[in-house]
Amino acid sequence: MTSIPRKNTRQVKIGPVTVGGGAPVRIQSMTTTHTRDVDATVDQIQQLTEAGCEIVRVACPTEADARSLGKIKSRIKIPLVADIHFNYRFALIALDEGVDKLRLNPGNIGKKDRTVEIVEKAKKMRVPIRIGVNGGSLEKDLMEKFGPTPEALVESAKRHVAILEELDFHDIIISLKASDVPTMVASYRLASQIFDYPLHLGVTEAGTLLRGSIYNAIGIGTLLQEGIGDTIRVSLTAESVEEIKVGKMILEALGLRKGVRVISCPSCGRAEVDVFKLANEVESRAMAQIKDPMTISVLGCVVNGPGEAHESDFGVTGGKDKGMIYIDGKQRRVVDEAKLVDELFKEIETRRKGPSDPDQNSSPSEKSSSSQIYEQ
Numbered sequence: 113m114t115s116i117p118r119k120n121t122r123q124v125k126i127g128p129v130t131v132g133g134g135a136p137v138r139i140q141s142m143t144t145t146h147t148r149d150v151d152a153t154v155d156q157i158q159q160l161t162e163a164g165c166e167i168v169r170v171a172c173p174t175e176a177d178a179r180s181l182g183k184i185k186s187r188i189k190i191p192l193v194a195d196i197h198f199n200y201r202f203a204l205i206a207l208d209e210g211v212d213k214l215r216l217n218p219g220n221i222g223k224k225d226r227t228v229e230i231v232e233k234a235k236k237m238r239v240p241i242r243i244g245v246n247g248g249s250l251e252k253d254l255m256e257k258f259g260p261t262p263e264a265l266v267e268s269a270k271r272h273v274a275i276l277e278e279l280d281f282h283d284i285i286i287s288l289k290a291s292d293v294p295t296m297v298a299s300y301r302l303a304s305q306i307f308d309y310p311l312h313l314g315v316t317e318a319g320t321l322l323r324g325s326i327y328n329a330i331g332i333g334t335l336l337q338e339g340i341g342d343t344i345r346v347s348l349t350a351e352s353v354e355e356i357k358v359g360k361m362i363l364e365a366l367g368l369r370k371g372v373r374v375i376s377c378p379s380c381g382r383a384e385v386d387v388f389k390l391a392n393e394v395e396s397r398a399m400a401q402i403k404d405p406m407t408i409s410v411l412g413c414v415v416n417g418p419g420e421a422h423e424s425d426f427g428v429t430g431g432k433d434k435g436m437i438y439i440d441g442k443q444r445r446v447v448d449e450a451k452l453v454d455e456l457f458k459e460i461e462t463r464r465k466g467p468s469d470p471d472q473n474s475s476p477s478e479k480s481s482s483s484q485i486y487e488q
């Protein structure tokens with residue numbers, strides 16, 4: 113796969129995780145629980161971590177939420193970000209509770225001395241701040257001057273950045289989210305010409321699982337393909353874990369992350385196995401069980417099956433009520449359709465445990481000549 117040159121940005125550390133400056137593009141999400149419900153929030157963060165989330169953000173709309181951050185942080189393994197909107201006290205509490213990053217727009221805090229207090233404390237504690245500009249909440253004068261345009265979003269970001277830079281604070285990450293994909297893409301392109309701070313990419317209010325995944329993939333994917341973006345948050349009206357799955361797939365599609373990829377055909381009149389069922393089963397088991405990068409191909413017949421299998425670590429190709437399992441492009445054995453997924457995963461598990469005799473897992477009846485499957 114052709115590799116994409118990345119725009120060089122400053123490196124910012126969120127706890128132990130680096131963002132920008134050549135670090136891998138990080139995947140993040142946000143919890144949907146009330147943050148003050150510590151058990152529920154920690155449970156959700158653990159699920160996100162298991163799915164591959166590298167940074168997690170929690171909302172802090174009340175003092176009780178902000179005061180729960182330390183307890184949450186002590187029970188999770190990934191950096192914790194406090195999302196603060198206007199209340200400067202909650203930002204100070206969040207810092208005292210040990211958060212790894214604040215999401216806060218300094219221009220929204222009000223009196224200057226309050227902003228100074230937060231920024232000085234964050235600087236001392238080496239806690240970065242993400243400026244999160246959103247197309248839905250732009251300053252009135254910018255809306256009047258520019259309308260909801262990339263220029264307005266970037267101008268708003270410049271104002272917030274200027275406040276931090278004036279206080280000699282540079283651990284900054286910037287996002288400029290819009291629900292309209294072309295506006296979002298143009299805003300980040302413009303921002304990447306102006307700032308060298310890492311960019312957090314996202315399409316805001318992108319929608320439900322299918323629509324939102326497509327909108328995010330186009331918006332985030334277009335920018336990543338141009339080398340723009342250092343961390344991503346796929347925003348979906350769905351379980352937060354889905355955001356991580358989609359984020360990982362976007363990065364994998366662009367070759368920015370290696371993961372488990374299931375290549376599957378769309379099926380057609382030539383298929384003699386249920387390709388949809390087979391591919392869905394393989395994908396959900398692979399996503400749940402396999403952590404190592406690998407490619408698994410699932411094809412309905414011999415037209416493209418052997419060719420794709422040749423390029424994959426593992427493969428299955430359908431025949432009449434049966435399937436051929438491939439390993440490293442080589443035919444391994446024929447299995448009844450009903451047992452195909454189980455047998456494929458046994459092969460994967462055997463491989464992960466170490467090298468073995470190629471015929472060790474095949475019963476004599478399963479060993480086949482290479483053409484057996486296609487002669488049914």
Ligand code: SF4
Nearest residue numbers: 377379380383412413
């Ligand atoms: S691999 Fe076979 S079943 Fe799948 S789409 Fe191609 S021709 Fe059809």
